[in-house]
Ligand SMILES: Nc1ncnc2c1ncn2[C@@H]1O[C@H](COP(=O)(O)OP(=O)(O)O)[C@@H](O)[C@H]1O
């Protein structure tokens with residue numbers, strides 16, 4: 376290990392006389408604060424430090440570990456709660472109480488716990504990068520132990536039984552020893568064999584997303600929105616309900632006690648699919664407010680590396696980052712300490728390149744071991760004042776394929792999720808249509824297109840209404856306004872806090888859309904046959920369609936309401952005939 380000495384400190388950045396390579400991890404000062412070399416100038420290097428640098432001064436010793444910032448990958452990650460550099464928060468808390476002391480060290484994976492390892496290879500088998508050598512049950516998830524990328528050989532010995540993560544379970548002919556865990560540098564994407572096209576949706580149970588703006592497994596989405604518009608609630612809904620096998624949730628805590636809420640609430644959530652704790656298939660990374668900015672910057676790379684690791688096992692992983700703006704701000708702060716030439720709004724010139732690099736690690740792949748897996752990424756963005764023209768939103772827009780634009784006005788009107796249906800888009804809509812047709816219902820896309828058409832028409836009509844009032848609208852358009860209102864209130868609005876409404880399976884979403892379209896058809900037909908528009912609008916049963924949201928076995932209720940709607944229309948017809 377090479378040693379050096381600090382000669383300048385500026386906030387989270389220190390400059391030291393040290394022999395190092397880019398991205399070497401170093402320990403700074405007597406407290407052994409964790410840092411990373413981010414710039415080298417002759418014999419001097421700049422170090423970003425992941426912990427509070429109060430009290431650090433010139434002359435302090437620096438030790439170079441010679442290794443890049445890495446995470447430990449192996450059984451025990453699921454249901455863990457980590458800080459931005461994979462230190463287990465509950466462990467740290469046990470070690471030192473509520474205030475995490477500086478220089479605290481606890482390994483990412485528990486060294487005392489034993490796991491039952493069942494090998495799937497035998498002596499003489501040839502293995503290579505990513506080959507699965509055996510399995511461990513990590514809660515209800517089968518954890519596949521893989522040869523770390525870049526290694527290969529012939530199995531000389533393989534053991535069966537109960538092991539700690541760092542015990543040798545397999546030896547190759549070249550002497551390489553494998554244990555249940557291996558390390559991987561967080562800034563280096565794990566290798567893959569080939570990229571696959573997105574064909575399957577990440578089903579979220581949010582009607583506005585699944586129907587209008589779907590995301591593919593392996594897809595990338597951004598949720599930009601001002602403070603209080605619902606970014607965190609949406610991210611949490613997705614984490615709870617989306618049909619990924621594994622969830623990696625990276626939280627940055629924008630509101631005061633938001634991270635505390637996550638830390639107390641998430642461990643209590645029950646996975647709707649297994650009936651077991653949701654945390655069993657989740658890795659939670661929490662950037663607590665007492666961690667400095669540099670750790671935030673590292674946290675999303677740690678999260679991504681963990682996501683890629685489970686992808687390599689053949690799983691569909693979804694990663695949520697809330698909020699990427701906090702990460703970009705960390706980049707800005709570090710950059711200004713480095714006295715780099717600032718770009719737009721003080722962000723470094725490489726902001727969009729970094730955003731792109733990060734999002735590009737997502738995707739659906741054939742892994743190097745031949746299995747298929749995906750990493751979907753959903754990043755929240757919090758532009759100040761909701762101004763989407765700022766650099767982080769713009770940089771994100773350039774790389775994501777789905778954009779769920781949150782709207783402060785909708786949030787104020789308590790229209791949740793406040794996803795603006797006119798500004799949002801999904802470039803996966805076409806690619807995913809055949810999946811919905813084959814797996815949900817043949818008429819899916821047609822229904823979705825009808826909904827979109829109605830909403831767009833409503834927008835135009837509302838402009839006219841603003842100018843001349845609703846009575847001036849032609850009768851047909853007055854009906855359209857009614858249908859659109861139902862679409863918004865019944866389909867688009869969804870209460871994340873209601874135990875049934877919080878999740879809507881695509882079949883239910885479709886049934887609700889079809890019911891509204893049916894009301895629309897009956898209305899237009901009645902109008903044609905001479906029924907007065909005021910009578911059509913006063914059909915009362917249609918207003919009960921919203922009740923369907925809150926009922927789990929909705930079939931009977933929906934049929935009943937539709938029957939009542941038809942009966943009311945039947946009576947309207949008769950009155951006209953007299
Ligand atoms: N889907 C939803 N259903 C019900 N209420 C919601 C929903 N989304 C947001 N809210 C309300 O809006 C508030 C702010 O949401 P939050 O996600 O914390 O905003 P942000 O993260 O954008 O600052 C929540 O506390 C909640 O009251």
Ligand SMILES: [Mg+2]
Nearest residue numbers: 606607629630
């Ligand atoms: Mg938030």
